[in-house]
Amino acid sequence: MLPFLYKIAQQFYTQYGNELYRYTFVLPNRRAGLFLQKYIAEIAGRPLFSPAMLTIQELFASLSSYQLADRIEMLVMLYNHYRKISGSGESFDDFLFWGDMLLNDFDDADKCLVDAKQLFRNVHDFRSLDDDLTHLTEDQIAAIRRFWTHFMPVEGSEAKQKFQETWKILYELYTAFRNELHEKGRAYEGMMFREVAEKARDKEERTWRTRSYIFVGLNALTPAEVMLLKHLGNLGMADFYWDYDSPPVRDPQNKASFRMAENLARFPSKFTLQAGDVQYEKTVVELIGVPSAVGQAKQVTRILSRLIESGAIPDPGEAIHTAIVLPDENLLLPVLYSIPQEIGKINVTMGYGLSHSSVASLVEHIALLQQNLRTRNGETAYYHRHVKALLNHPLVKMAADGEAESLKEHILAFNRIVVPQSEIPDHPLLSLIFTPIAQWQEIGDYLHQIFSHLYQSLTMVKRKDQSSDVTDAEMHDGEPEEMRAVDLEQEFIVQYYKTVTRLQDRLSGAGNMTVETWFGLLKKLARSISVSFSGEPLSGLQVMGVLETRSIDFENLIILSMNEGVFPMKNASGSFIPHTLRKGFGLPTHEHQDGTYAYHFYRMIGRAKRVYMLYDTRTEDVQSGEVSRYFYQLKYLYNPQFEISERVVAYDVAAPESAPVTVTKTAGIMRKLDGFLAGNEKFLSASLINNYIDCPLKFYFTAVEGLSEETEVQESVEADVFGSIFHRLMEIIYNRYKNRTVTPDVLTGIASDEVYLTEILEQAFARYYFRDEENPRPLEGQHYLIGEILRSYVKQTLQADQQFTPFQYIGSEYRFHAAYPVRDGLTVNFKGSIDRIDRVGETIRIVDYKTGSGPTDFKEISRLFDASKSNRPYQILQVFVYGLFYLMENPGTRVSPAVYYLRSVFRDFDPSICHDKHPIGDISIYMEEFSEMFRSLLKDIFDPEVPFSQTQNQKNCEWCAFKDLCNR
Ligand code: SF4
Known part of the structure; x- marks a missing residue:
C-alpha cells in the first residue's frame, strides 16, 4: 500500500527533482504538509530545498489584503452596530449566543459568494417577491418564495414577528460591520475568501503571478475556493490531485462521492499518479462495543498490545503507521493514559478543549466566588460553599494544602456560612484568590497573578519529583506519568493565561460590563480554544481528531466513539438562516456536512490494513448506544472488500450479592472494648446501648472505632442543634428556681416575659448555632423564624408543667458516672446526663426532652430491647437507664420517668411514662426485670x-x- 501523499511526493520529485522548491503545495491541514515533506525527504535520500506547504486557509490569507480579526473583538464590534441599528437595549451577555451565530452566517455567506442583499432581503409584502429577482436562479427564487410564504402573515406568532424584526436589520448590520472591519484592515475568514475570490473573478492576477500551486487532497470546496482554483488553473499556475481511490468513495450512491465528479471534471490532474504497489487487500474491520466511554480507552491498550505481539506494529518505539482517531476529544486524556509502556513516542495532533482542563474548573469556582461577594460587619465575606469548592480543588490543594485544610476546619468549627476576609489564612495563593473584585477591568491582573503562582507551584512539584521519586526504570522509559500530567497542567495554565490576556486586550474599549459577563465571555472563549499538543514531529504513534486525518494514510486505525451522533456528528443548527434559504442560496446544509463526513471516513479507511472501531453501547443520558451508520454501510453495502467481525465487551455489571458484614471480636477489638471496663477511660451511655440494640455493627463503628458522620457547616438549624438550643433554654429558665418551689404563677410569669425569652434565645443560638457564645446577636431571617418556633415550644412546655405544680426544681443536666457490675469480673463504666429532675411530693420526676414525637406507653419490658419490630420505644429505654443509675446513686427513692415530645406538647399532653396505660409512679418495681x-x-x-x-x-x-x- 502506498500512501496517497507518498505517491504525490514520488511523482513530483521524479518530475522536478531539485527544482521542487519552486512549487507550493496546498493541503487540507498542516499535518498533511509535514507528512508530504517527510516522504519527499525519504524519496530524495539527501538534503534538498523543500517546497512550501500551505493549508488552503493560509493560501487565502497570503493573497488577501486583510489581517485576520480576533473573534472577541468582532463580537464587541458587531454588538455595538447591532445596538445602534436596532435601538435595542439587549445586554452583551444575551447578544453573545446569537452574535456568534451571526458571525458564522456572515462567514458562510461570504465563502459561498452569496449576494447578501438578496439573502437578507426584507419581504414586507408578498408581491415584492416579484420585483428585482431577475438575476437570481430559479432555485433561489423558489427558496425565497417557500420561506416567506411560510412566514407570512406574521400576525399571531410572536416568534415569527421577532425573527422578522431581526431579519429586517441583518443586511444593514452585515454591511456596517464589514465596513468597520475593512477600515481597520481586518476581516473574518469568509471576508478574506470573498476578497480573494473577487480579485480572481476580476482577473487581478498580478499579486499571485509568481508561483505554481499544487492542490492536494482537498474535497469540499466552497464557491470562493472554486473561483480561485479556476482562476489559477486558467492561468496555468495550478495542478490538482484528488484522493478518490477508495472504491466506496467512488460509489455514486455513497454520500462520500458527493463532490467527486464535479471536482475531477473542473480540476483535472496534469500527471497520473503511480498505482499502489499492491492491489487492495481485504481490510480487516473489527467492531467492538464497550458499555462505557472510558472503557473504550482501556480497549485501546489491548488492541495496541495485540498489534505489537502480532508484528503489525513492528517497532513499537516508532509506531508511525498506526493512528488512534478520536471523534470525541473528551476521550483524549483517558486514551493517553491507556497507551502501553512499550509505545515509545506518542504524537498528538489534535486540540484538547481548554474548557475541559482543571484550570478551567478552578476559574469557574473563582467566578462563582467573585459573583457572590457579601459584606458582613463592613468586611468582604465569601459564601462557604464557594470557599470550600476552591479549597478542595486539586490545584489549590497542590499549592496550599495545609492552609486549605486548616481553613476548612475553621469553617466547620465556627459554622461559618459566610467566611470573612480576615479569616483567610496567610498564604500567597489564598490571599490572591480571596481578593474581592469590584470591576471587570481588575479581573485580568487578578487571574494572571493566580495563574503565575500556580505555574510556579507546579514547577516546584516537578523539581521535587525529579530529585526524589523517579525510579531508574521510569527515567529509562522517558517521562513518568505524573510528570506528563504536570506538564499538561502547566500547558493549560499557559493557554488560560494567554486567553485572559486576549480577552482583556479585546475588551479594553468596551463600556460597562458586569464581572459576571466578563467571566461568561472568558468561559465562552475557553470553549473555543483547543490546546494543541506538539510532540516529536512525525514520529511515534499518532493520536488525532477526524479532521487531522485528511490526506494521511495509516496501516492500523483505531477509531473511538463510532456512535451515531458522534461520528458522523449530529447536525447542529447553529444558524440564523433558515434551511430553505440556505439550500436555495447554496450555503452549506446538513446534506453537505453528511457528504463531507462520509468522505473523511471512507478515505481514511481506504488504505488501512486493520481498522478497529470502538463504540459505547450504553443507552442512558444522551448516549443512544447506536453504532455509526458507517459500520452498517461497510457490513451491508461494501462487505466483499472487508473482513468484518463484531463483538461486545461484556462487563459483569450484575451487583454481586454482598456478603454480610460481621466483625469478629479479635484480641485487638477486645482490647478496645476493655477501655469501657471500670477504671478505664471510656464510658457506655444510654444512646450507645440503643445503638447496640438497633445494630451491633453500628455500635462497633461508633463506640469501638469512634467513627462518626462527617461534620458539615449547618446553614439551617438542624434537629440536633434545635434540640440543644431547646434544652439550654429550659435549663436557663429553671436554673433560677433551683431547689425552689415552682408555682403556676411562676410559670405564667416566665411565659409572658417576651423580652427575657428573646434574650435567652439569642444566648442559646450564640452558643449552639453561631458557636460564638460571647457574642449573642439578634436573630434574623430563618433564624428568627426558628427562634419563634422554639419560643412557642418553651411556652407550651411551661404550660404542660402546670399540671405538676407545685413542684420543686432540683436541677438540669444531672450527670452521673458509675461503674456498673454486670457479672463477676465484668464491671463497666457508664455515664449519662438527665435533662431535668423535679420533686413532686415524695416522687422524683426524671425528665427527658425529645424534639420529635414518640410513645409514652409500653406493654412489656422486653419490647424495649427488641430491635426486630419497628418503632421500638428506645426513648423509654433511655429513661429507664437513667432511672436505674439514679436509683444506684439514690437508693430507696421513688422515681417517676417522663418524656416531653416537643411535637406533641401542644396537645393535651401528659409526659409521664405509662406501663400498659398506667403512669409509672415508682420505676423500682420494674427494675429487676x-x-x-x-x-x-x-x-x-x-x-x-x-x-x-x-x-x-x-x-x-x-x-x-x-x-x-x-x-x-
Ligand atoms: S444499621 Fe448501619 S451499621 Fe447496621 S447494618 Fe444497617 S447500615 Fe450497617
Whole structure:
C-alpha cells in the first residue's frame, strides 16, 4: 500500500527533482504538509530545498489584503452596530449566543459568494417577491418564495414577528460591520475568501503571478475556493490531485462521492499518479462495543498490545503507521493514559478543549466566588460553599494544602456560612484568590497573578519529583506519568493565561460590563480554544481528531466513539438562516456536512490494513448506544472488500450479592472494648446501648472505632442543634428556681416575659448555632423564624408543667458516672446526663426532652430491647437507664420517668411514662426485670464469642451513616 501523499511526493520529485522548491503545495491541514515533506525527504535520500506547504486557509490569507480579526473583538464590534441599528437595549451577555451565530452566517455567506442583499432581503409584502429577482436562479427564487410564504402573515406568532424584526436589520448590520472591519484592515475568514475570490473573478492576477500551486487532497470546496482554483488553473499556475481511490468513495450512491465528479471534471490532474504497489487487500474491520466511554480507552491498550505481539506494529518505539482517531476529544486524556509502556513516542495532533482542563474548573469556582461577594460587619465575606469548592480543588490543594485544610476546619468549627476576609489564612495563593473584585477591568491582573503562582507551584512539584521519586526504570522509559500530567497542567495554565490576556486586550474599549459577563465571555472563549499538543514531529504513534486525518494514510486505525451522533456528528443548527434559504442560496446544509463526513471516513479507511472501531453501547443520558451508520454501510453495502467481525465487551455489571458484614471480636477489638471496663477511660451511655440494640455493627463503628458522620457547616438549624438550643433554654429558665418551689404563677410569669425569652434565645443560638457564645446577636431571617418556633415550644412546655405544680426544681443536666457490675469480673463504666429532675411530693420526676414525637406507653419490658419490630420505644429505654443509675446513686427513692415530645406538647399532653396505660409512679418495681435484660445485653457486648453483626431489621439502616460501608 502506498500512501496517497507518498505517491504525490514520488511523482513530483521524479518530475522536478531539485527544482521542487519552486512549487507550493496546498493541503487540507498542516499535518498533511509535514507528512508530504517527510516522504519527499525519504524519496530524495539527501538534503534538498523543500517546497512550501500551505493549508488552503493560509493560501487565502497570503493573497488577501486583510489581517485576520480576533473573534472577541468582532463580537464587541458587531454588538455595538447591532445596538445602534436596532435601538435595542439587549445586554452583551444575551447578544453573545446569537452574535456568534451571526458571525458564522456572515462567514458562510461570504465563502459561498452569496449576494447578501438578496439573502437578507426584507419581504414586507408578498408581491415584492416579484420585483428585482431577475438575476437570481430559479432555485433561489423558489427558496425565497417557500420561506416567506411560510412566514407570512406574521400576525399571531410572536416568534415569527421577532425573527422578522431581526431579519429586517441583518443586511444593514452585515454591511456596517464589514465596513468597520475593512477600515481597520481586518476581516473574518469568509471576508478574506470573498476578497480573494473577487480579485480572481476580476482577473487581478498580478499579486499571485509568481508561483505554481499544487492542490492536494482537498474535497469540499466552497464557491470562493472554486473561483480561485479556476482562476489559477486558467492561468496555468495550478495542478490538482484528488484522493478518490477508495472504491466506496467512488460509489455514486455513497454520500462520500458527493463532490467527486464535479471536482475531477473542473480540476483535472496534469500527471497520473503511480498505482499502489499492491492491489487492495481485504481490510480487516473489527467492531467492538464497550458499555462505557472510558472503557473504550482501556480497549485501546489491548488492541495496541495485540498489534505489537502480532508484528503489525513492528517497532513499537516508532509506531508511525498506526493512528488512534478520536471523534470525541473528551476521550483524549483517558486514551493517553491507556497507551502501553512499550509505545515509545506518542504524537498528538489534535486540540484538547481548554474548557475541559482543571484550570478551567478552578476559574469557574473563582467566578462563582467573585459573583457572590457579601459584606458582613463592613468586611468582604465569601459564601462557604464557594470557599470550600476552591479549597478542595486539586490545584489549590497542590499549592496550599495545609492552609486549605486548616481553613476548612475553621469553617466547620465556627459554622461559618459566610467566611470573612480576615479569616483567610496567610498564604500567597489564598490571599490572591480571596481578593474581592469590584470591576471587570481588575479581573485580568487578578487571574494572571493566580495563574503565575500556580505555574510556579507546579514547577516546584516537578523539581521535587525529579530529585526524589523517579525510579531508574521510569527515567529509562522517558517521562513518568505524573510528570506528563504536570506538564499538561502547566500547558493549560499557559493557554488560560494567554486567553485572559486576549480577552482583556479585546475588551479594553468596551463600556460597562458586569464581572459576571466578563467571566461568561472568558468561559465562552475557553470553549473555543483547543490546546494543541506538539510532540516529536512525525514520529511515534499518532493520536488525532477526524479532521487531522485528511490526506494521511495509516496501516492500523483505531477509531473511538463510532456512535451515531458522534461520528458522523449530529447536525447542529447553529444558524440564523433558515434551511430553505440556505439550500436555495447554496450555503452549506446538513446534506453537505453528511457528504463531507462520509468522505473523511471512507478515505481514511481506504488504505488501512486493520481498522478497529470502538463504540459505547450504553443507552442512558444522551448516549443512544447506536453504532455509526458507517459500520452498517461497510457490513451491508461494501462487505466483499472487508473482513468484518463484531463483538461486545461484556462487563459483569450484575451487583454481586454482598456478603454480610460481621466483625469478629479479635484480641485487638477486645482490647478496645476493655477501655469501657471500670477504671478505664471510656464510658457506655444510654444512646450507645440503643445503638447496640438497633445494630451491633453500628455500635462497633461508633463506640469501638469512634467513627462518626462527617461534620458539615449547618446553614439551617438542624434537629440536633434545635434540640440543644431547646434544652439550654429550659435549663436557663429553671436554673433560677433551683431547689425552689415552682408555682403556676411562676410559670405564667416566665411565659409572658417576651423580652427575657428573646434574650435567652439569642444566648442559646450564640452558643449552639453561631458557636460564638460571647457574642449573642439578634436573630434574623430563618433564624428568627426558628427562634419563634422554639419560643412557642418553651411556652407550651411551661404550660404542660402546670399540671405538676407545685413542684420543686432540683436541677438540669444531672450527670452521673458509675461503674456498673454486670457479672463477676465484668464491671463497666457508664455515664449519662438527665435533662431535668423535679420533686413532686415524695416522687422524683426524671425528665427527658425529645424534639420529635414518640410513645409514652409500653406493654412489656422486653419490647424495649427488641430491635426486630419497628418503632421500638428506645426513648423509654433511655429513661429507664437513667432511672436505674439514679436509683444506684439514690437508693430507696421513688422515681417517676417522663418524656416531653416537643411535637406533641401542644396537645393535651401528659409526659409521664405509662406501663400498659398506667403512669409509672415508682420505676423500682420494674427494675429487676429491666436489669436482667440490661445485664444480658452487656454480657453480649463483652462476649468474645458474639461478633458484631449487622441488624436483621433493614429499616434501621435507612438513616444510618454507614450504609455505604454495609452495602445496605
Ligand atoms: S447500615 Fe444497617 S447494618 Fe450497617 S451499621 Fe448501619 S444499621 Fe447496621
